[in-house]
Amino acid sequence: MHEISEPMFPNRTNSLKGGRRVHARDAFIEGIAVNGHGRTPRERRMRCYLVAGWVLLAAKCAAVWWACAEYEAPFHPLWIVGPTVLFGALCTLVWWRRRVT
Structure with missing residues (x-):
């Protein structure tokens, strides 16, 4: 150049x-x-945040499902679990697309 x-x-x-x-x-x-552009430490930290987020998301979904069944809520638990999983998947997809491109 x-x-x-x-x-x-x-x-x-x-x-x-x-x-x-x-x-x-x-x-x-x-x-x-552009030389010297490494994402390794930052990417590893973000991957840990995503895994922790999915673990918390799964715990929340299990707690909501249990609470709706235990206390006979007037709605189906998927009304809460569905959007939660959808937005978690959207965040993961955005991170993955940023990483790939």
Whole structure:
């Protein structure tokens, strides 16, 4: 990769006065490289948070299911368990998609 020595939009009056002409391929950025970008410690910590979240989610769902059965709630437990699992899956999917791309 080469260093950029000219601005992205070079001054055209400079080339009209007989100055150095800038070619179009030299005036634009061809690529950017980012080195040293590691996600290992942060990714491991986030994975632990996700596992802990799913364990708490499962405990909550079991407690809600038990409470609805024990106290004869006037609604089905899936009205609470369903959205909980759905949003947990959505959070996991968002994390997984960010990690893959």
